[in-house]
Amino acid sequence: xxIASLQKVRASQLQEFKKKLAADVxxxxxxxxxxxxxxENCPEKPELKKLEKYLTGPNVFIFTNLNPxxxxxxxxxxxxxxxxxxxxxASFDVVVPAGNTGxxxxxxxxxxxxxxxxxxxxxxxxWITKDTLVARKxxxxxxxxxxxxxxxxxxxxxxxLVMRVVYDEGLIxxxxxxxxxxxxxxxxxxxxxxxxxxxxxxxxxxxxxxITILVQFAHQEAYALALGAAIxxxxxxxxxxxxxxxxxxxxSSRLSSLEEKIKQFEKS
Numbered sequence: 001x002x003i004a005s006l007q008k009v010r011a012s013q014l015q016e017f018k019k020k021l022a023a024d025v026x027x028x029x030x031x032x033x034x035x036x037x038x039x040e041n042c043p044e045k046p047e048l049k050k051l052e053k054y055l056t057g058p059n060v061f062i063f064t065n066l067n068p069x070x071x072x073x074x075x076x077x078x079x080x081x082x083x084x085x086x087x088x089x090a091s092f093d094v095v096v097p098a099g100n101t102g103x104x105x106x107x108x109x110x111x112x113x114x115x116x117x118x119x120x121x122x123x124x125x126x127w128i129t130k131d132t133l134v135a136r137k138x139x140x141x142x143x144x145x146x147x148x149x150x151x152x153x154x155x156x157x158x159x160x161l162v163m164r165v166v167y168d169e170g171l172i173x174x175x176x177x178x179x180x181x182x183x184x185x186x187x188x189x190x191x192x193x194x195x196x197x198x199x200x201x202x203x204x205x206x207x208x209x210x211i212t213i214l215v216q217f218a219h220q221e222a223y224a225l226a227l228g229a230a231i232x233x234x235x236x237x238x239x240x241x242x243x244x245x246x247x248x249x250x251x252s253s254r255l256s257s258l259e260e261k262i263k264q265f266e267k268s
Contacts, residue, residue, distance in 0.1 A: 001168075002071055003051065004161040006058035008088075013080060013159055014060065020078050025064040025071065032059065047170045054165045068166040072178035079160030083150050086143035091158035094135040094149070101126045101152060108151070115145045 006014065006029070018027050032055035039048045064071055084090075096117055101108070103126045112119050118129045134149075135141060135156065141149075149156055166173045200210050201217075226236045227243065 002062040002064070002068070002166045003054050003164045004060050004062060004075065005164055006060050007162070009058075009159060009161060010082075013082070014161075016080065017075075017078055017161060021074060024066055024074065025062050027060050027062050029058075029060050032056065035061065045170070047172060048167065050172050051165060051167060059164070060161065062161075068168050068173055069178060069180055071166070072163050072175075073180070073182070075161045075163055079158050081155035082157050082159045083155050084141045084146040084157045086141065086146050088141050088146070088157045090135040090137055090139045090141055090156045092137050092156070093133060094154065094156040096128060096132050096134055096149075096152060096154065098128050098130045098132075101128060103151065111144070111148055111151075115148050117148070 014027075014029075021027070035055055036052055039052060042048050062071065066074070081091075100122075101112070104124060105121050105126055108126055109119055109121075112126065112128065115134055117132050117134070120127050120129055134145060141156065163175045163178055165175060166178060197210060199205075200207055201213060204214060206214055223235065225231075226233060227239055230240060232240055
């Protein structure tokens with residue numbers, strides 16, 4: 001069971017969430033006082049008492065057989081963008097792109113200029129001359145800016161159900177613990193796998209994943225040892241003959257200089 005906050009979630013959005021997640025979860029808005037009474041009548045599950053501190057403000061109760069982290073991920077993906085109202089907080093950096101606003105000249109020009117948007121009039125329409133940052137993530141949106149963004153069709157507020165806590169077979173998992181950066185987690189697992197693979201190669205610990213490379217390394221080392229010790233085999237005989245031939249040529253090239261030195265020595 002999960003408890004999600006309904007703060008700033010509109011009824012239409014809640015219905016949309018229910019529709020999207022209908023195949024996986026059952027949602028029910030229940031009065032906190034009624035839920036507290038239900039918990040008191042479940043003495044066989046004492047851990048439920050820990051949920052009482054979350055029974056404040058508007059909540060929706062979510063029942064599912066999904067993994068708690070999968071549930072939190074679904075809620076995160078289910079967020080929707082909405083038009084800002086005065087006092088809302090920007091969910092991301094809000095940039096108004098350059099281009100035609102589709103608005104005729106008039107009061108709109110002073111409204112756009114008032115929030116820092118440079119304008120020009122072209123072909124009977126008001127144009128924004130360059131991409132302009134009007135609010136940073138976390139900024140409170142003023143009534144004036146909210147009005148302008150609404151007219152431009154820009155939705156700077158991300159709305160969704162915020163998971164406060166999950167109860168899973170006696171385990172209480174708080175909302176912050178449910179937030180997982182999937183990309184970062186994937187990178188950490190990939191890094192750990194790569195490090196484990198290098199370690200297993202370094203200590204020659206055979207596994208299904210590294211056995212081919214270990215056999216290749218062993219073959220290379222055995223081959224190098226056989227060549228160094230001049231041990232003939234079907235695999236080394238060709239390279240041994242080539243090696244012997246190269247050494248013979250090297251020795252042959254030195255014979256003439258050795259003979260010349262011997263003659264000079266005898267003369268002296």
